Amino acid sequence: MVIGRSWWVLVLFGVIAVAFGIISLVSPAATAVAMVWAFGVMAIAEGVISLFALISGNSRISRGWLALYALSSLAFGVLAVLNPLQMASVLLLLLAAWLLIAGVFRIALAIRIRKHIRGEWLIVLSGLLVIALAVLFVAFPLAGLATIAIWIGLGALLYGALQIWVGLKLRKFATRL
Numbered sequence: 001m002v003i004g005r006s007w008w009v010l011v012l013f014g015v016i017a018v019a020f021g022i023i024s025l026v027s028p029a030a031t032a033v034a035m036v037w038a039f040g041v042m043a044i045a046e047g048v049i050s051l052f053a054l055i056s057g058n059s060r061i062s063r064g065w066l067a068l069y070a071l072s073s074l075a076f077g078v079l080a081v082l083n084p085l086q087m088a089s090v091l092l093l094l095l096a097a098w099l100l101i102a103g104v105f106r107i108a109l110a111i112r113i114r115k116h117i118r119g120e121w122l123i124v125l126s127g128l129l130v131i132a133l134a135v136l137f138v139a140f141p142l143a144g145l146a147t148i149a150i151w152i153g154l155g156a157l158l159y160g161a162l163q164i165w166v167g168l169k170l171r172k173f174a175t176r177l
Helices: 002-026 028-056 063-082 084-113 120-139 141-176
Strands: none
Touching: 002 028, 002 141, 028 063, 028 084, 028 141, 063 084, 084 120, 084 141, 120 141
16 A cells, blocks of 8 residues: 555654644643744735736736735735734634624524524524633633634644554555555
8 A cells, every 4th residue: 555655754744743732732822923923924925926926917816806815915924923912812803703793693593493493592502602702802812812722732632643543553554565
């Protein structure tokens, strides 16, 4: 099996993910800032590439939309690189606004469908919990950033452990070839 020869790549990715997960759990605020900084660098790269596409005319996207995308990518990227903590807070506030809207939508949905289902109160409860999370993010933005970084860290640990496990399983196929 060809994929068995590359088992070590999965193990390497798993080890990197586990290391990232541990760092995220040990220093969640620094992790949140680093992630926003990395998003900023990627946004700058996207903006530059989009500007080249705009100038060269080799894009199938309208020039207006491409210019808007390029400029917004560059603006976000520069702001994120220069002040990642403040941009992280802004992104958290946008997340809080979306959560607030999502919570209200869930409650409205539960009211609309209450005659057709049982347990609509669970949908209302989930809406109230989402609204509470939005309020907490607004009231305590640094704690919100740390919480998100911790959840990302836990996800990275799980992902890394699964990658290592799959890589070691595939290693058996490599020795049979």
